[in-house]
Amino acid sequence: MKQVMLCAISSLSCGICDEDCAYCTQNKNSDVKIKRYKIKSPDEVVAEAKMASANHALGFCLVTSGVGLDDKKTEDVARIAHAVSAECPDLMLIACNGLASKEQLAELKKAGVFSYNHNLETSREFYHKICTTHSWDERYQTNLNAKEIGLELCCGGIYGLGESKEDRISMRKSLAKLNPFSSPINFFINVDGLKITPDSLSVDEAFGIIKDSVKALPNTRIMIAAGRESLFKQRQYEIFNHGVSAIVLGDYLTTKGESMSRDIAELKARGFEFVTKCH
Numbered sequence: 001m002k003q004v005m006l007c008a009i010s011s012l013s014c015g016i017c018d019e020d021c022a023y024c025t026q027n028k029n030s031d032v033k034i035k036r037y038k039i040k041s042p043d044e045v046v047a048e049a050k051m052a053s054a055n056h057a058l059g060f061c062l063v064t065s066g067v068g069l070d071d072k073k074t075e076d077v078a079r080i081a082h083a084v085s086a087e088c089p090d091l092m093l094i095a096c097n098g099l100a101s102k103e104q105l106a107e108l109k110k111a112g113v114f115s116y117n118h119n120l121e122t123s124r125e126f127y128h129k130i131c132t133t134h135s136w137d138e139r140y141q142t143n144l145n146a147k148e149i150g151l152e153l154c155c156g157g158i159y160g161l162g163e164s165k166e167d168r169i170s171m172r173k174s175l176a177k178l179n180p181f182s183s184p185i186n187f188f189i190n191v192d193g194l195k196i197t198p199d200s201l202s203v204d205e206a207f208g209i210i211k212d213s214v215k216a217l218p219n220t221r222i223m224i225a226a227g228r229e230s231l232f233k234q235r236q237y238e239i240f241n242h243g244v245s246a247i248v249l250g251d252y253l254t255t256k257g258e259s260m261s262r263d264i265a266e267l268k269a270r271g272f273e274f275v276t277k278c279h
């Protein structure tokens with residue numbers, strides 16, 4: 001039986017970031033109209049987690065806006081992680097909170113977090129073209145920190161930011177060194193108000209990127225995240241013909257995703273069963 005792992009996202013805080021990541025709707029220079037808020041209540045996140053679990057999600061990712069963790073944010077995420085674990089013990093919790101020290105990550109692990117998501121986004125060589133307020137090396141180090149304290153890694157990147165083919169190869173080599181448990185591929189979604197001149201990727205080019213990622217990361221679960229619906233459109237379920245074994249279910253941080261019910265129906269019709277355990 002073919003299997004697919006489903007992961008849903010909760011945007012715990014949104015649009016309150018001082019960084020200048022050019023691809024991100026939450027960056028301080030973007031004019032994108034998004035809902036901005038400091039922190040959701042645990043009850044609100046638990047309701048989202050229950051909805052995700054009822055729709056066969058195994059992963060549930062707690063995402064915060066901003067460059068990284070501080071003491072207050074670590075406490076907030078840990079509190080919410082405890083609340084979700086208590087109500088939805090079958091969900092595997094992922095945290096995605098930017099740059100983080102080993103101590104902060106250890107607190108999240110104690111609160112029941114299983115995996116840390118911190119994407120490299122692009123190559124080390126290209127990173128300064130899309131962000132000047134923090135470095136690629138800091139991102140890489142956060143992944144090493146997560147690994148060192150025993151969190152599983154979820155680490156990938158974005159394609160279509162204007163990077164070269166060499167940049168793509170370089171990012172995949174860096175990802176291979178980290179050997180993450182899962183690796184999300186995002187295809188850049190251009191939104192009015194972002195100050196970036198992106199590439200427009202063709203569907204066949206994107207399928208090629210998926211195949212190259214599967215080849216470069218043979219031990220890693222390759223996940224398709226943002227851009228699945230907008231890039232592949234009616235061909236979106238063909239991604240599974242190229243080695244994809246996980247997708248993001250529901251909405252992304254500030255953009256709409258496919259409806260959960262359509263994804264579930266389409267996957268069942270194609271003979272997929274849903275992964276219920278990570279190991």
Ligand code: SF4
Nearest residue numbers: 017019021024027066
């Ligand atoms: S640090 Fe994160 S939230 Fe802030 S602009 Fe960059 S990607 Fe967006």
